Amino acid sequence: MKKTNKNKTTEVSSPKGMRDLMNEEYYGFQGFFEKAQEVAIYYGFKPIDTPILEKEEVFTGSIGSDTDIIDKEMYTLKTKGGDHLALRPEHTAALMRAYVEHGMQSMPQPVMFYQYGPVFRHDKPQRGRYRQFWQFDLDCLGNDKSIMDALVVKAGMSILEEAGATNLTIDINSIGDKECRNVYLKELTSYYKKNINGLPAVDRERLKTNPLRILDSKEEKTKQINENAPDSVSFLCPACKKHFKEVLEYLEEMDIAYNVNKNLVRGLSYYTRTVFEIIEQEGGEDGTPLALAGGGRYDYLARHVGSKRDVPAVGISIGVDRIIGASWYKKLSPRILKKPKIYFIQLGPEAKLKSLNIIEILRKAHIPIAQSLSKDSLGSQLAVAEKLSIPHAIIFGLKEALENSVIVRDMGNRSQETVKLNKLLEYLKELK
Numbered sequence: 001m002k003k004t005n006k007n008k009t010t011e012v013s014s015p016k017g018m019r020d021l022m023n024e025e026y027y028g029f030q031g032f033f034e035k036a037q038e039v040a041i042y043y044g045f046k047p048i049d050t051p052i053l054e055k056e057e058v059f060t061g062s063i064g065s066d067t068d069i070i071d072k073e074m075y076t077l078k079t080k081g082g083d084h085l086a087l088r089p090e091h092t093a094a095l096m097r098a099y100v101e102h103g104m105q106s107m108p109q110p111v112m113f114y115q116y117g118p119v120f121r122h123d124k125p126q127r128g129r130y131r132q133f134w135q136f137d138l139d140c141l142g143n144d145k146s147i148m149d150a151l152v153v154k155a156g157m158s159i160l161e162e163a164g165a166t167n168l169t170i171d172i173n174s175i176g177d178k179e180c181r182n183v184y185l186k187e188l189t190s191y192y193k194k195n196i197n198g199l200p201a202v203d204r205e206r207l208k209t210n211p212l213r214i215l216d217s218k219e220e221k222t223k224q225i226n227e228n229a230p231d232s233v234s235f236l237c238p239a240c241k242k243h244f245k246e247v248l249e250y251l252e253e254m255d256i257a258y259n260v261n262k263n264l265v266r267g268l269s270y271y272t273r274t275v276f277e278i279i280e281q282e283g284g285e286d287g288t289p290l291a292l293a294g295g296g297r298y299d300y301l302a303r304h305v306g307s308k309r310d311v312p313a314v315g316i317s318i319g320v321d322r323i324i325g326a327s328w329y330k331k332l333s334p335r336i337l338k339k340p341k342i343y344f345i346q347l348g349p350e351a352k353l354k355s356l357n358i359i360e361i362l363r364k365a366h367i368p369i370a371q372s373l374s375k376d377s378l379g380s381q382l383a384v385a386e387k388l389s390i391p392h393a394i395i396f397g398l399k400e401a402l403e404n405s406v407i408v409r410d411m412g413n414r415s416q417e418t419v420k421l422n423k424l425l426e427y428l429k430e431l432k
């Protein structure tokens, strides 16, 4: 902590709601991303990485105003050149922008992508809620079939289960398409108008702009009114009804437990037909349910990012921070992280001079080692090797440096053997 001139105390700290990833948490993320990518690839998804910054209108034009993300949570900036950019608050709109920009309509459909990385929302930080957090997304673009909805749900569930989640259920709903949604919206609006006296100010405002959002209001009074609100599923046109029925049949066939939640509309306005959330029943504060992933169909999003045609698509976003922070997380270990088999000890300036050459021989042969090159005495280096429970040590001193050899020491029984450098790899291979 340091005092500024104005006598104010300033902390050295990262921005609120944003943190440094390191140590076990870093490995936890890295291990998760490796496993999630593996599952995604088995299901046929290919990688894509869109920029962290996008033109602001990619999000404002698609996620829609009257949503928390656009109204309150987006980090925007004006560049020195005068461009208005935004830190991505999610991956989907940017992915669709990439699909349209690269003319992916002419590729065999659907085009299936996975994407992961940090997203930014200026939300109120609390447990499981950050301002910079990580999402892993799976998306199928260019196909309107119900099996695509089932595919992203199933692949998302598999990723969560591979990470150790067990007590999962799905909340699912269909909010229809442009055919049937307007009829439903009229009915919903007229229901809220009848109950307007019971609605808090914030929801009265939503009634003018985005009545669907009243359905997932956090206001207690509104929650009561919502109990008898008309549900979108009863208003689905035959095509949407068929689609929803098929999605549920797929879930049943895969033994995925679901709950049709008529109040689930999700915060973003680009959704059509299927919307869903994967929920850990007691994952939240005080055993409340916690959403680990969410998604749905977004058949009209493409036009909002500049396409001349609609591109039917469906996707899921998995919240990675909540997985890594969960007690059930398996602590998936990154593949590049290897347990050291050898502890490298050097003694004296002549040996230290050549140490990095020996270490490079071992690295090229993929033999994981640990070392403390900054230390000088044998005792202190052996002490570290013992502390780390590494089975063998290589001791490299003046004599060995002159004779192109090393001493290999068994840390268990303390037996030692001198081995010529040109025979070292062969010798190490024989060790158990």
Ligand code: AMP
Pocket: 090, 121, 123, 128, 129, 130, 131, 133, 134, 135, 267, 291, 292, 293, 294, 295, 317, 318, 319, 320, 321, 322
């Ligand atoms: P959304 O894009 O809002 O549907 O979120 C998808 C998933 O991302 C959620 O189910 C959460 O697991 C996760 N998530 C959303 N907002 C946050 C946040 N502020 N901090 C951490 N994870 C979040």
